[in-house]
Amino acid sequence: xxxxxxxxxxxxxxxxxxxxxxxxxxxxxxxxxxxxxxxxxxxxxxxxxxxxxxxxxxxxxxxxxxxxxxxxxxxxxxxxxxxxxxxxxxxxxxxxxxxxxxxxxxxxxxxxxxxxxxxxxxxxxxxxxxxxxxxxxxxxxxxxxxxxxxxxxxxxxxxxxxxxxxxxxxxxxxxxxxxxxxxxxxxxxxxxxxxxxxxxxxxxxxxxxxxxxxxxxxxxxxxxxxxxxxxxxxxxxxxxxxxxxxxxxxxxxxxx
Numbered sequence: 001x002x003x004x005x006x007x008x009x010x011x012x013x014x015x016x017x018x019x020x021x022x023x024x025x026x027x028x029x030x031x032x033x034x035x036x037x038x039x040x041x042x043x044x045x046x047x048x049x050x051x052x053x054x055x056x057x058x059x060x061x062x063x064x065x066x067x068x069x070x071x072x073x074x075x076x077x078x079x080x081x082x083x084x085x086x087x088x089x090x091x092x093x094x095x096x097x098x099x100x101x102x103x104x105x106x107x108x109x110x111x112x113x114x115x116x117x118x119x120x121x122x123x124x125x126x127x128x129x130x131x132x133x134x135x136x137x138x139x140x141x142x143x144x145x146x147x148x149x150x151x152x153x154x155x156x157x158x159x160x161x162x163x164x165x166x167x168x169x170x171x172x173x174x175x176x177x178x179x180x181x182x183x184x185x186x187x188x189x190x191x192x193x194x195x196x197x198x199x200x201x202x203x204x205x206x207x208x209x210x211x212x213x214x215x216x217x218x219x220x221x222x223x224x225x226x227x228x229x230x231x232x233x234x235x236x237x238x239x240x241x242x243x244x245x246x247x248x249x250x251x252x253x254x255x256x
Contacts, residue, residue: 002033002227002242003249004220005174006093006127006154006202009038009059010049013206013217021052025059028220032242034058036220037253039093039127039154041066044073046082053087060253061085062127064092064115067108068101076114083118089253091119092127093154096140099132109136116144119151125252126151128171134162141169150252155204160190167198172252174200177210177218180229191233196244200252201226 009021018024025036038053040046040063053059063082065074083091094115096108119126126146130137130153141147150170155178156163163173173194178184191199203209203226205218210225224238231241 003035004223005200007205042072062090064094067097095129096133180211
């Protein structure tokens, strides 16, 4: 069994590519993907995302404000209400992105800190996005005592030193289809060094489809291609990668 630990089911193409969320899930199940974590990025989109998955217990949810969406509507009381939902097993996607929006860095840090605080209070793991913000990301996690709730650095593209620092805080490392790209040399090296029991696999669909689907819209079914490639890099069977990453997901998100 496989779990897609990070997808955006409410952002997939339902006009041309899929007929419904049921269609998406069935395509994934045909490739051995049995559970999913659909990730929230704004508060205004959260109710629609939850409505979409209400009849699908195999789909878990998260609630957060993405660092590139910090100009969206944010009300701490509403966020806390959404985060307390029993279907919500994680807080995020949150974090920092100084690559695309360095001008919003102060606002990003403010909302990131608030989300860390709620995650620790509710004891729900964090889903972290970080790009060109390594020092600040780690500082906010450490200062906010994020080691108490743990979490995952999603769609990992950082170096080995950052991976070590994150794992020291009790965080897992999630690998997306980027690892299959020819130019992802450093990431491939990091994956070879990472202990399998600290890894998760994800699609981040509809973004970042792995080879051989690169350039097309991503979907949860393609998480199998990520897991298979990780197996090749680490000299492990697909079955072992699938089993261990599934166990890792359950340990992080479901055994709270």
